[in-house]
Amino acid sequence: MELLRNAVRPYAWGSRTTIAELLGRPVPAPHPEAELWMGAHPGDPSRLDDERSLLDLVEADPVGQLGSTCAGQWGNRLPFLLKILAAEEALSLQAHPSAEQAREGYEREEAAGIARDARDRNYPDPTAKPELICALTEFHALAGFREPQRTVRLLRTLETPGLAPYTELLAGQPDSDGLRALFTTWITLPQTSLDTVLPELLDACVLHVKERGEFDLECRTVLELGEAHEGDAGVLAALLLNRIVLAPGEAIFLSAGNLHTYLHGTGVEILANSDNILRGGLTPKHVDVPELLRVLDFSCGEMPILRGEQVSPGMWRYPTPAPEFELSRLQWALGERDEVPLHSTGPQILICTSGAVRLLDTEGNKVELGRGQSVWLPASSPQVHVVPVEGAEAQVFRATPGAIV
Incomplete structure (x- = not known):
C-alpha cells in the first residue's frame, strides 16, 4: 500500500476552490484547477512518497504491480486513469473513438508524419477512451442525442426564422439519420450564417426563460454557452443533446462516439488511459469536422443514469462495458x-x-x-x-x- 501524490491540471474551465479545499490547501487557489490525476499517465503520473513515479514503478515490475492478467491484456500498462474533475465552466464539446477507430486513426497519422504533439493531431495514441463520471456535487452535463421528436418540439417552441428550415429538416426525418443530417449542416455552417442564426436563437431563449417554459433549463444552457462562445456552432449543437443533472452518487457512462460536454459541478471521473479527443466546438482548440463525423454515434434517446449496484455491505459498483476500468x-x-x-x-x-x-x-x-x-x-x-x-x-x-x- 503506497500513498500517492497527484498532479493537478490547471485548465481554464476549472475551479479555484474545489480541488484546493479537497487537498487542504489555501482557498482560493491562484489559478483555476480542473482535474486531479491519479494513475500512471505519461503526461502526469502519480508519485510515491520516495519520489518514484507510478509509471516507473509499473514499467519496472508490470506483473507484480498489475497482475499477469492485466499486464498481458494491456501491454504492461495501467489501463485506467482516475480523476477528480471540478468544472466551473463548460468543457469543449467532444467525443472519443472506439478501439478500432483509434488504431486506424493513429496508424494513419503516424504514416502521414504528423507529430504526436501537433495541434492538429487527433490520435496521439492507438487506444479507445471510454469514460464514466460520478457526481460528488450536483453535476450538469450535455450527453447523447436527445430523442428527435422532443428536439423538434424544442425548436418549434423557440420559433425563429433562422431555425425554421432546420426544424423542418429534422421533423421530416426524426431519427438518427435526420440527426446526422442536421448536426452536419449546423457544424459546417459558414460564419455569416451563424452570425444570423445564433443571435435570433439567443433572443428566443431569453424570452422562453422569462416565460418559464418547458425547456427552461435547455434555454439557460444555450444562453450560457452563447455568452461564453460567441458565434460558435457548438451552441447550436447543444440544442440536440440531452441536458442532464446528476445528484451526488449518480453517474453516466460515455461510450465511443457519444457527443458530450460537462457544464458545471464536481465528480469522480474514470476513463481509459488515452488522450484521443475529437472536438466539435465550444473551444479554441483544433476541430476536425470530417474526423468527428466519422466517430460520432447518432443513436438517440435518454442517457441512462447509473446509481450503483450494491455488491456487498458498504460497497456499490458502477458496471459498464468498458474493459479498461470499473468504479466502485x-x-x-x-x-x-x-x-x-x-x-x-x-x-x-x-x-x-x-x-x-x-x-x-x-x-x-x-x-x-x-x-x-x-x-x-x-x-x-x-x-x-x-x-x-x-x-x-x-x-x-x-x-x-x-x-x-
Missing part, C-alpha cells in the same frame, strides 16, 4: 463500522472523498486515508479491508481494471 463507491453513514474487503487480483487506486478511513491488510500493514488522500494497491498486495475511522461518515472511490473484480 464505498460508503459509511455515521456510526457504521463495517469492514469492507477489497477482493481483487489486479491493481487498485482508492481516494477518500469524505471523512477518513483505515486500510488494513492480512499481513498487519495499515494506512490511514483522510479526505483528498489516495493510495495505490498493487496486484501483489495481500487482501485489504477498509474501515471508517472512529465511526464517522466516510466515502471512498475505488478504481480497478474492468475485467478484474
